[in-house]
Amino acid sequence: MNSSTELLKVALDRHLHGRLPEACELYRRVLAIDPRQPQALSMLGILLMNTPGRAEAESLFLRHLAVVPEDPFTLHNLGRLNHAKGEYGTAVDLFRRAAVVKPDLAPIFNDLAVSLNCLGQRDEALAAVDRALQIDPHYGVAHDNRGIVLYDCHRFAEAIAAQRTALERIPPDARPEQRISILFHLSLSAYEATDLVIAEQACRAILELNADHDEAIVQLGKILLRLRRDVEALALLNQLARRQGLIREGNAEHPEATILLLGGVGASHVPTRYLFDMDSFDTRSLTLLTPDQPDAPLAGVSLEALAEADLVFNLLGEVEKAGGHLETVAAQVLRLGKPVLNPPERVMRTGRDSAPELFGDIPGLLVPGVRRLARDERPEPFAAPFLIRPGGAHGGEDLALIETPADLSAYLDRVPHERFLLTDFHDFKGDRGAYRKYRFIFVDREPHPYHLAIAENWLVHYWRADMGQAQWKRQEEEAFLTDWRQVFGAGAAAVVEQVARRLDLDYGGMDCSLLADGRVLFFEANACMLVHLDDAEAQFPYKFRAVPLIREAVTRMIRSRISRS
Known part of the structure; x- marks a missing residue:
């Protein structure tokens, strides 16, 4: 058995019957005889693309395209490899080329939607996933991905519907991991929609399939705490902590x-x-x-x-x-x-209600008043507008703007907590009628710019701001990350530096805005400040220059503290 044709026949048989190492070796022998054998190039690439041999798989697919130009399946596979590397723009181009040749293949449009969503192109992503479902209405994975895009569009009720459909459409013999993934996405969507019954049911369904699914346990604990079922939540989380050690x-x-x-x-x-x-x-x-x-x-x-x-x-x-x-x-x-x-x-000094005392005398800093409210109390006097949130809440969870006593009554009927924080609201609408929230990270009491969120609503959070949708927003953010002192001016920059010193944490940060009169409007300053670099580099290249500086500063601080000791 020395001819490439005979070797290829055996290789394909081994591949079909799951004897993958043998198939791999045989494909290599075929290519040693005939380096341009298209099936061997393609099939060996497929075998390697989900292994540490991804770079070789990419090379094989490129060689295959040199032999069979615009092969839709190879274009699709190359797109998947580029997506896995975070090269979402390249992946989109490859998927679109594949779709031109094979417009009736639903997985191409599904994967195109995933890459577009990673680029923040939500409308295009929805159009692509809808095309996949038009081709194959029973494509469960595409229904789930549609739910993910809708979640990222903050259309949580529609996301729930899509993920429920996904659960109905996945094959009965699907791997448990696939069902678990959809259930987890459903739980996240339901949580954001404050449909905590569905969120809890989804988590419990996951735990029936895998009782040790850590993410589902943490999510269920979060749901139960929000429902004020603290005893159940802490029992779960204690058990998890004990197991993890x-x-x-x-x-x-x-x-x-x-x-x-x-x-x-x-x-x-x-x-x-x-x-x-x-x-x-x-x-x-x-x-x-x-x-x-x-x-x-x-x-x-x-x-x-x-x-x-x-x-x-x-x-x-x-x-x-x-x-x-x-x-x-x-x-x-x-x-x-x-x-x-x-x-x-x-x-212990950094609670929200400590901010006026800790920072209130800094010239050029506007620190809103903060007061506590128990459920059975009513603020006297009723000084609206103000923000209300449960004590300890972050990320806009159960946060509302109260302008009338009726607003407050409706809020308390909806949110089952006992203690709340009220914060005076100061309008901070700026240029273009937009609201801006600047985040600084303080490492060893030195400020580092992290992000700028620009939104059309006062409830500004980066994930709600759709920064990927507007070039002008990204240009503003790039200017902030490149030279924040230039953006803030000397006076406001000095305010930020003084807040960093007053906070007096080794790691922390501040969210704030800039008012038209040059003052800094304080939102919060504490240690629970999220830093990540999950955005697409092609869309946010400036972040990949600025954000690593924060990690480098943390590394220097750790080295310094250890050397001192």
Whole structure:
């Protein structure tokens, strides 16, 4: 069996029967005889594209196109490889070329929609996924992806409908992971739509399929806490923390340093996914149990295991949602005797209602008044307009603008919390009739620009602002990230620097706006500031120059603290 034709026949048979390593080797033998054999090029590329051999798969597909120009299946596969690399624009071009040749293949349009959505091109993404469903109305994955695009458009009720349809349309013999993925997306959509019954049902369905699905447990805990079913939520989350124990990530072989991340069940944690250079550091994360647990706080993890760390990072960043753990973390830090970033006693000063006292005397900074309200109370006097939120809420969750007593009554009927924070509302509409929220990250008390969200509504959050839809918005954000002091001017820049010093955290940040009179309007300053770099580089190239500087600053700070100790 030496001819390429005979080898190819056997290779295809091995491939068909799942004997993939043998098929791979046989395809290579075919190509050694005939380097331009189209089937061998294509099939070997398909075998390698979901393995560490993706680069070779891409080379094989390009060679295949040199032999069979504009082959739609190879164009499609190349598009999928480029999407996996984050090259969404290239992926879109390849999918569109494939669709010209094969306009009746639903997966091409489905994958085109996914890449377009990653580029923030929501309308085009919906059109593409709708074309996939026009070709194949029973395509469950496409219904799910339609739900994801609708979620990103903040059309949560429609997203729920799409994801429910997806569950109905996936084949009965589909892998459990596929059903779990759709259920998780459904839970997220329902949560944002405040349909917490559906959100809870979706999470519980996931846990029936996989009782140890960590993300679903965390999401269910979040839902139960929002429903004020705290006992159920904490029982779930304590069980998860106990099972996970000490989680180790990063460079475990030759780390520069080992960082211990200490958090607590039921608490709001500082988002750290992007902060630490995992090629340099070994991180060990521990979520402390609630004080009522018999094995609290360490759940069987030894103090000796924790003492292997060189430095402790306190993950508790929100005073209102610290779960009673700040004192416990402080005690553990004391026992360990290690350098600590964001000491608990400093975090205790950073609640929203502490902001007027902490920052209110800074010239050029407008800090809105903040007061507390219990459910059975009514503000006296009724000084509208004001914002209301449950204590500890972030991300706009259950946040509303109150202008009349009727607004307040309707809000309290809708939101089942007992204690709330009221914040005086100052209109900050600016140029183009838009609202702007600037985020700074403070590393070792030095400000770094992170993002600028520009929205048409006062409730400004980056994910709601659709920054990918408007070039002028991205140009403004690029100017801010490139030279924030130039954008703010010397006076406002000095205000930001003073806030960073007053906050006095090793890691934290501030959200604010700039008023027409040059003053800085304070929104919040604390440790729970999200940093990530998940955007498409082709659309937000300036972020890939600015945001890594934050991680580099964190790395320098860690090295400095360890060298001092």
